Amino acid sequence: AQRVTQPEKLLSVFKGAPVELKCNYSYSGSPELFWYVQYSRQRLQLLLRHISRESIKGFTADLNKGETSFHLKKPFAQEEDSAMYYCALTASGSRLTFGEGTQLTVNP
Amino acid sequence: EAQVTQNPRYLITVTGKKLTVTCSQNMNHEYMSWYRQDPGLGLRQIYYSMNVEVTDKGDVPEGYKVSRKEKRNFPLILESPSPNQTSLYFCASSLRGSVTQYFGPGTRLTVL
Numbered sequence: 001a002q003r004v005t006q007p008e009k010l011l012s013v014f015k016g017a018p019v020e021l022k023c024n025y026s027y028s029g030s031p032e033l034f035w036y037v038q039y040s041r042q043r044l045q046l047l048l049r050h051i052s053r054e055s056i057k058g059f060t061a062d063l064n065k066g067e068t069s070f071h072l073k074k075p076f077a078q079e080e081d082s083a084m085y086y087c088a089l090t091a092s093g094s095r096l097t098f099g100e101g102t103q104l105t106v107n108p
Numbered sequence: 109e110a111q112v113t114q115n116p117r118y119l120i121t122v123t124g125k126k127l128t129v130t131c132s133q134n135m136n137h138e139y140m141s142w143y144r145q146d147p148g149l150g151l152r153q154i155y156y157s158m159n160v161e162v163t164d165k166g167d168v169p170e171g172y173k174v175s176r177k178e179k180r181n182f183p184l185i186l187e188s189p190s191p192n193q194t195s196l197y198f199c200a201s202s203l204r205g206s207v208t209q210y211f212g213p214g215t216r217l218t219v220l
Contacts, residue, residue, distance in 0.1 A: 043112075045211070
């Protein structure tokens, strides 16, 4: 069975500080990993996916198959980054399994 | 504008009163799905549909029904709602084989 774990429910940093949101997964095959973001009172939207190896809004995430992790990082957090972040996994091409979510607060 | 819409956005009801939350997408997506979002539990999939007339259970299907008679619509039906179904519900859609899902705005349901 596939599973995604986000160990931190809440994460608080100051503006300009580095931020790392942790994500660990369990799946025996080769999954595809994503980060979705939900800003206050808005719908979920895709932030980035590991396969594209891109940087969106300054965020990056590297898939570490050895550690089965897909941590989200940003070197300098901004107040507008405050949101709920979900790590997600798919093995079937469509069906997503989400983690519990991490609420990030960036303080001024 | 390409989008996923849900109605209603907010609903307060009482135990046992049947309700339907509609979901519609205008992107000709084959895949549609319903999730519920609860604090500390993240998003959990209720049901999904790979195409018209093809539906399957997700992780938490108990107490819910769905139908997929048309490609664009995927209503979520609660035949006899109970207070533990109080939650925020999201519909999502994607092209077959695509992993990028588009989410609706959410429906906040309260069952008293």
